[in-house]
Amino acid sequence: MIARFLVGPSDSIRLDSFRLAFGMALTAYMAHWWLDEAAEWLTTAGFHLSPAAVGSAWLGLAPLPLWALGPFGTMFFAILIAFTIGWRLRWTAALSFLFLLYVSHVDPLSSFTPNNLFLAGLAVLTMASSGRYWRVGEAPQGPVSVWPTRILQATLILVYFTAGTCKAIHGDWLHDSHVLWVQVQGPYRTEMASWLLGMLPQPVWTVLQALSLSFELLAPLLFAVRRLRPLGYLWGAAMHLGIAITMNELVYLSLQMVCFYLLFVEEDTLKRFWNRVAPLGRIELARHGQ
Numbered sequence: 001m002i003a004r005f006l007v008g009p010s011d012s013i014r015l016d017s018f019r020l021a022f023g024m025a026l027t028a029y030m031a032h033w034w035l036d037e038a039a040e041w042l043t044t045a046g047f048h049l050s051p052a053a054v055g056s057a058w059l060g061l062a063p064l065p066l067w068a069l070g071p072f073g074t075m076f077f078a079i080l081i082a083f084t085i086g087w088r089l090r091w092t093a094a095l096s097f098l099f100l101l102y103v104s105h106v107d108p109l110s111s112f113t114p115n116n117l118f119l120a121g122l123a124v125l126t127m128a129s130s131g132r133y134w135r136v137g138e139a140p141q142g143p144v145s146v147w148p149t150r151i152l153q154a155t156l157i158l159v160y161f162t163a164g165t166c167k168a169i170h171g172d173w174l175h176d177s178h179v180l181w182v183q184v185q186g187p188y189r190t191e192m193a194s195w196l197l198g199m200l201p202q203p204v205w206t207v208l209q210a211l212s213l214s215f216e217l218l219a220p221l222l223f224a225v226r227r228l229r230p231l232g233y234l235w236g237a238a239m240h241l242g243i244a245i246t247m248n249e250l251v252y253l254s255l256q257m258v259c260f261y262l263l264f265v266e267e268d269t270l271k272r273f274w275n276r277v278a279p280l281g282r283i284e285l286a287r288h289g290q
Contacts, residue, residue: 006146006147006150007146007147008145008146009144009146010144010145010149011144011267012144013267013271013274014262014263014265014267014270015148015152015263017262017265017270017274018149018260018262018263019086019089020084020085021259021262022118022125022256022259023083023096024084025256026080026084026100026256027077027081027084028255029252029255029256030077030103031077032252034073038069038073039066039069041103041106042063042064042069042072042103042106043063043064043065043066043068043069044065044066046063048106049109060108061105061106062106063106076099076103079099080096080099089125093122093125094126097119097122100115100122101119104116104119113253114253117155117159117256117257120155121152121155124148124151125148127148128145128147128148152263153260153263156219156223156257156261157219157220157224160215160219161216161217161219164215164216164217164219165217167213167216168213173209173213174213177209178205179209180205180208180209180212181197181202181205181206181209184196184197184205184246184247185197188247188249189246189247190246190248192245192246193245193246193247196246208242211239215236215239219232219236222235223264232261232264233264236257236258236261237258237261240253240254240257240258241254
């Protein structure tokens with residue numbers, strides 16, 4: 001029973017739906033970051049600490065010459081798009097991981113949390129790339145082992161639960177009712193956050209703080225118990241919407257985390273969704289004579 005739950009056969013639709021959403025979020029995140037900081041981060045034109053200055057803890061990789069940024073970016077985004085649409089996944093998943101690993105470790109001290117979560121997801125998908133993924137407009141090509149789905153499901157639950165326990169045990173979230181209110185006023189503050197700070201009384205922020213912490217601590221139940229999952233989806237989506245509109249550029253972290261929710265959605269629900277979407281894609285292709 002336990003072995004079947006952990007490594008038994010499973011329809012690949014959950015994993016493939018996650019891969020599609022995950023790839024789109026990663027491509028959007030990289031595109032946003034690339035437009036503003038690629039030359040500074042990845043090439044010798046930017047500022048980079050030397051290994052001698054940092055010491056033995058330095059894990060940085062050599063930056064690119066400035067002329068190589070364009071070809072590198074073209075290959076990187078082509079591979080991300082191929083991975084997202086499910087083309088030759090055995091190779092595009094591995095190459096996406098390697099390219100992102102390089103991007104994240106040219107200047108590892110400046111890498112963000114989404115980089116590491118994207119790398120973790122790509123690592124699992126690389127090992128799971130059996131070439132039997134379900135694709136939009138095609139029938140399932142047979143079951144795959146459920147272990148990649150279980151690892152990714154556990155990743156979401158652990159990220160939420162450890163974040164909540166750290167806030168509760170090592171942070172001030174249980175002792176200070178103003179933590180969220182103060183954080184929203186910090187350097188990540190958006191214009192929407194400024195407006196909300198002026199419109200909402202401080203006690204509302206205390207309630208939002210309690211709801212956020214409660215969601216993270218209850219995540220194992222909200223996602224592991226099937227009947228509680230709809231509540232978990234709505235509660236988590238509302239929390240991430242609040243993060244996205246009040247904290248600058250954390251919209252990509254919110255998008256990334258919500259992608260993991262697809263791994264918990266019932267397979268029949270996903271099949272009904274794709275069965276409705278796939279015919280629309282075929283109609284659109286027919287209109288263009290393809």
